[in-house]
Amino acid sequence: MYPPKTPQQLQDLHLRIISSNTTLHNKHCLVFYLLKDLSAQHHEATELSEAFAKDVHLEKRFWTFVEGLWFLDHLQFSTAVGHLTYPGIIPTFPDEIMYTILTGNDKLSSLGMARDPKDDILALAYYNCVQPPLDDQKTRDEFAKYLAGRNVTEMYQWIHSRPEYEQKPLLELLVEQTLDHNSWSQDPEHEVYTRDAKAFELVSLPFTKEEEEHIEKFLTEGRGRTFQSAQDLIMMRRIATGKLTDVAADIGTRGRRIDGVNWESLKDGVKRGLGPRKDEQSFAI
Structure with missing residues (x-):
């Protein structure tokens, strides 16, 4: 159970960490994280976690990575990404970290907190620095939605960088994010990248013949046929091409x-x- 609620639970947790069957630096990292949580209760010139890291000579890359996870867990996304993209860090749990960054706005909203608009770039910054594999479909789909909301053309180019078996589902997701009303902004009056702009950009993409046929089939026979303006997109695409x-x-x-x-x-x-x-x-x- 975390966090420990009593001194006895804290002692039990510490014992489990030091007696666990893992490497010494992993144990140090776990204790460092624990002390990071406890540091706020001790008003010393040096944080408990920092003092511990120096005492056990914990490598800076491990120290920095665990701090990044701590900031991520505490919804301090900008600071977290700064730590998690620190040079020399070996990417660990990259898909899980990416998913947390991408869904951070939902977590903040559930707590009645607003996300800094400047934080919208963080997922792209983490992706460019770490290059997470996005093997997890849930994370891959969230990142695809994120890209589609930022730039339709860039998402299309990114789709071509993915393995072939992923490309058709991602193309469908691109169309969905453009046409499906459930994906539209809740505040269209203040939206900079409007739905109309995305639709016109989608119509102008240089789809291959195979992609063209797949998208038209998706919009006429597949789930896309229920999207508003699906038929409009097909007609506009025919005229444009x-x-x-x-x-x-x-x-x-x-x-x-x-x-x-x-x-x-x-x-x-x-x-x-x-x-x-x-x-x-x-x-x-």
């Missing part, structure tokens, strides 16, 4: 009228513009 015969042949997409124009009127215009070429399946601009 010059697949005008597909636009002219579409019979299902209508959409609401904006400034007197909807997809029906646009498709009629495309048909008239193509003339007899509307039946040429390979025609594209």
Whole structure:
């Protein structure tokens, strides 16, 4: 049970640490963390944890890493990342640390605390410095959502850096973060990177033929078909990539009228513009 609530529990915990079957420096790190928690109760010039680290000659990299974990546990994210990216530290539990950084806002909100907007960069800073493998799907998906919220194009480029078997699910996640209303900002009036901007950026991405087909299938037959504006995205993508015969042949997409124009009127215009070429399946601009 942690933290210990009585002196006896503290003694029992200390005994378990020093008698555990692990390396000496691991024991030192555990005691260091414990003393870091106790230091606030002792008003000395030097913290208990720091004095202990010096007494046992705990290497700076171990000392710094454990301090980073302590700050992370205490929701001091900026200070934690500064410690956890210290040069010389061997990455340990990188996916778990990344997940904690990514979900830190939820933890603060549950405690009625607001996160510093400047802390939004911390996950990217940790990723660039440590290069966590993101083998854990939960962490990988959270990081993908984070990237999509920052920059659609950068997320698309990042997807291509991942193993091939991960790429299609991540593409679906990119589309979801752009179109699914559950992923939209709760304060759109003050949003700098708007949903509309993300959608236009998504439409303009240089998808491969295979990616194009997968996304269209996801939006017409898969879970994406329930997303608002799914059909709009398909039509915009067809127009952007010059697949005008597909636009002219579409019979299902209508959409609401904006400034007197909807997809029906646009498709009629495309048909008239193509003339007899509307039946040429390979025609594209």
